[in-house]
Amino acid sequence: MTPPSPHAERFSLAGRRALITGASRGLGWEIAKAMAEAGARVHINGRDAGALDKRCRGMMGAGFEVSPALFDVTDIGAAETWLDAQAEAPDILVNNAGLRHRNALTDIPPSAFAQVIDSNLNSAYALARSVAMRLKDSGRSGTIINITSIAGPRARPGDAAYTAAKGGLEALTRSLAVELAPDGFRCNAIAPGYFATEANAPWVEDPGVKKFVDARIPMKRWGQPHEIAGAAVFLASDAASYINGHTLVIDAGMTINF
Numbered sequence: 001m002t003p004p005s006p007h008a009e010r011f012s013l014a015g016r017r018a019l020i021t022g023a024s025r026g027l028g029w030e031i032a033k034a035m036a037e038a039g040a041r042v043h044i045n046g047r048d049a050g051a052l053d054k055r056c057r058g059m060m061g062a063g064f065e066v067s068p069a070l071f072d073v074t075d076i077g078a079a080e081t082w083l084d085a086q087a088e089a090p091d092i093l094v095n096n097a098g099l100r101h102r103n104a105l106t107d108i109p110p111s112a113f114a115q116v117i118d119s120n121l122n123s124a125y126a127l128a129r130s131v132a133m134r135l136k137d138s139g140r141s142g143t144i145i146n147i148t149s150i151a152g153p154r155a156r157p158g159d160a161a162y163t164a165a166k167g168g169l170e171a172l173t174r175s176l177a178v179e180l181a182p183d184g185f186r187c188n189a190i191a192p193g194y195f196a197t198e199a200n201a202p203w204v205e206d207p208g209v210k211k212f213v214d215a216r217i218p219m220k221r222w223g224q225p226h227e228i229a230g231a232a233v234f235l236a237s238d239a240a241s242y243i244n245g246h247t248l249v250i251d252a253g254m255t256i257n258f
């Protein structure tokens with residue numbers, strides 16, 4: 001092992017290349033911005049070319065190394081085409097893109113269930129595999145961060161597909177962690193609680209949800225999207241060099257509140 005550098009340097013992502021899926025908005029965008037600010041060259045993934053271009057132009061204008069990665073994560077062929085076009089595979093992969101259908105079990109058809117599993121879980125497996133293969137082939141290693149959810153290890157009615165997908169993603173995190181570690185990889189997960197992203201906008205203002213937030217979240221508020229980013233930078237950095245297979249819950253204490 002090389003001797004440790006000073007602590008502040010160990011949080012730096014300088015010289016690293018990060019691919020963040022689902023990063024045109026929400027938590028993915030905040031993670032992408034923070035990784036760029038920490039020194040990484042960042043590829044922002046999403047399916048909307050216009051939205052990605054706008055994000056990239058803003059960041060490049062501020063002097064950061066950012067570029068779009070336009071593909072649907074459920075289309076592994078498209079993802080591989082994008083990876084093959086890169087000079088080097090990313091050594092940080094954040095599997096953040098994910099879809100949710102809130103429906104009772106009897107109202108969720110198999111096709112919709114499969115769509116949720118595809119976007120949250122199958123895509124993460126396929127991308128982790130493709131990226132790890134490319135890194136190993138070039139004698140390199142990397143770090144994978146999967147964005148799971150507090151809904152992974154626990155359940156509520158009307159959310160079976162998402163719970164199954166995020167529970168599977170947390171389990172996949174452990175599998176990748178033990179299987180890839182001998183080759184120098186680390187794989188961890190972040191499990192967000194209640195974050196006020198666009199996807200949750202209807203619930204943030206809902207009085208019933210506000211009552212729930214006040215009662216169940218010790219800090220009595222939603223997380224702001226940027227409050228996820230520091231954890232992602234930390235887990236990707238050398239400051240987390242002995243952290244592998246961990247799920248870092250970021251929920252203001254909601255799930256430990258008895």
Ligand SMILES: NC(=O)c1ccc[n+]([C@@H]2O[C@H](COP(=O)([O-])OP(=O)(O)OC[C@H]3O[C@@H](n4cnc5c(N)ncnc54)[C@H](OP(=O)(O)O)[C@@H]3O)[C@@H](O)[C@H]2O)c1
Binds near residue numbers: 026073148197198
């Ligand atoms: N917000 C929360 O409170 C919360 C809590 C727990 C877990 N999470 C998890 O955190 C992640 C991000 O959540 P969020 O609230 O930030 O979501 P969001 O606001 O809905 O953003 C989702 C992002 O993913 C992209 N995307 C969706 N499907 C995609 C696909 N198939 N291929 C490529 N990009 C895709 C979207 O861009 P385009 O539509 O333009 O492609 C967008 O950039 C998700 O995995 C979610 O399950 C969120």
